[in-house]
Amino acid sequence: MSGGRVDRSWDCPILHVDMDAFFASVALRDRPDLQHVPAAVGGGHRGVVLSANYAARAHGVRGGMSGVRARRLCPQLVCVPGDHATFSAVSTALREIFRGFTPQVEMASLDEAFLDVRGATRLLGSPLAIAEQIRATVLAEQGITCSAGVAPTVSVAKIASRRAKPDGVLVVPPEDVVDFLHALDVGELYGVGDATATKLRRAGLRTVRQLAHAPVGELRAAVGSGAAHQLQVLAWGRDRSRLHERRGPQEPDRSMGSQRTFARDLTDREEVLREILGLATKVTRRLRAGSVAGRTVALTVRYTDFTTLTRSQTLPEPTDVTQEVYAAAVALHDALVAAAPGGRRGRRAALRLVGVRVEGLVPRTRVHRQRVLGEREHGWSDADRAVDRAAGRFGSGVVGPASLLRLPPTTAPTTASRTAPTAAPTAAPRGRGTTPEGAVGRAGDEFL
């Protein structure tokens, strides 16, 4: 299963390259003092650890873990803020490194990619040799280590790189795929999370070998027919070898959204609406920056008891207008409150989280707004763009909807006035990258 096997057996070698503890590695790159100290990115009051270095992992700290629990496991843990702009820049550089080896690159996230190296073996050597060259280049140019998996299919390559971590390579030649997979726990399959793994174990299927040989009817009863078919494909290593020519610059994201968990749960409608306006502002600003618009507005709320509900509404036409997204989100919010028996009194009424998402995105050039009779020549759309320009020049903390001003409670604006997307200087401009009062978001995130 290791070493450079004879390449003749490879129909189409897929490499999966995955950075080791990406966010932590990048954030700690310039902090040699923290190299061998348990350290993590993120982990605020109600936040979670984004990524932990291996010294912290030795204490059991993992990405996705609450900061409270991480510090309980490792009291000396050092938490540092992350900077999304830096992560993106490194990600772009990584993609260029990969493209230097093959044009067939599918970025799976910021820090990992699948590479089809079929055409590169003649020039660069075996898949293993190529993987080692890529790892050396990443280390030399970006100062971070990565791991690689080499296999005939996407999901097997993914599993292989995970098992090669940290700083290693694992090659699974075609003739070894079935043995390699069948020795695994079902939970290790790519695409099998906690929910599916639990269902499988309840059906008596613990290993991939058992899953592979399970009667189809039994499997369908456990997970449904669609998932049953997909699982057996994975269990025999017969998933795809073709890479998706992933979204190019011209193909937009399918949705954009933003959500916020509050430092304390909110009960006041005015406060909730202010949060919704902040989220709508943030999301539509990103829509406009990406030159896309969307037709469906979705609102997510999470109550104190963790009950999470989503409601969505599809508009007649795609929009990137802050006011329209805000209005739709408020309507969804109010419908939700009205629909709840007793108006959701009691503990459930307190909100822990609110999220706004715009779905069904299309390029803005494809949106032809039909001017409604009597619509003003220069409407909300122009106001949004004026705000965007000001934010671009002076920083996003400088301008925003008037209602996002922090005013003394006695002078708080009415609902009607607070919805106006007027560009107004904030009373106390927030510095870039600071976390606003009451926010939980990762340090380095901008509020708007």
Next chain:
DNA sequence: TCTGGGGTCCTAGGACCC
């Protein structure tokens, strides 16, 4: 173990139309 934020994809039911 008291549980973030950003996404994608799939399923399933109901409405509506042909």
Next chain:
DNA sequence: TCTGGGGTCCTAGGACCC
């Protein structure tokens, strides 16, 4: 007028990934 089937859109929720 009743019935059936198929296709598409919308909505809600779940699962998964990083």
